[in-house]
Amino acid sequence: MDAYEAIVSKRDTREYEPQPISAEHLRRIAQAGRMAGSSKDEQPIRLLLLTEPDDKAAIAQCGDFAEHLPGSPLVVIVVRLGDSRPFDAGRAAQNMMVAAHADGIASCPVGIQHDDCAREVLGLPSEATVAMAITFGYPTGGRAQGRGSRRIDLESFVRLGRWDGPAGL
Numbered sequence: 001m002d003a004y005e006a007i008v009s010k011r012d013t014r015e016y017e018p019q020p021i022s023a024e025h026l027r028r029i030a031q032a033g034r035m036a037g038s039s040k041d042e043q044p045i046r047l048l049l050l051t052e053p054d055d056k057a058a059i060a061q062c063g064d065f066a067e068h069l070p071g072s073p074l075v076v077i078v079v080r081l082g083d084s085r086p087f088d089a090g091r092a093a094q095n096m097m098v099a100a101h102a103d104g105i106a107s108c109p110v111g112i113q114h115d116d117c118a119r120e121v122l123g124l125p126s127e128a129t130v131a132m133a134i135t136f137g138y139p140t141g142g143r144a145q146g147r148g149s150r151r152i153d154l155e156s157f158v159r160l161g162r163w164d165g166p167a168g169l
Helices: 003-009 023-034 053-060 086-102 115-122
Strands: 045-050 074-081 106-110 128-137
Touching: 003 086, 023 045, 023 074, 023 086, 045 053, 045 086, 053 074, 053 115, 074 086, 086 106, 086 128, 115 128
Parallel strands: none
Antiparallel strands: 045 074, 074 128, 106 128
């Protein structure tokens, strides 16, 4: 699958087969995150990989909409160091999700709203913040299943020059 196809066909998926992510795929996912650019090339993002059921259940308690998190074979915690920008975390997250999708692995970003809870569960230092969790797994039934929502059309998504400018391309 080429990069464009991986981007436009990726769907957030919350149900996975129980099999663990292979070591090769795990390495590719982490490498894709590592290779994301960052502001001023500061490289302020780190990853925590959770595979143990108790660890996944504990971090799920730190998110308001994370009930599906323990059911995934792999949870990647994207950690921001210092006063880094959320944008850098988003770049790493998207790289990992698109690379995984190209390898047949589904994923879904999960917000972790309770920072103090996450710091305690993960043993993070005070200067670290969980940007998000991402669930990964081989999709149930062999293919990623989104919720069926259609994307807005390109004409509504794009404006030329100014907000009140012409719509579309």
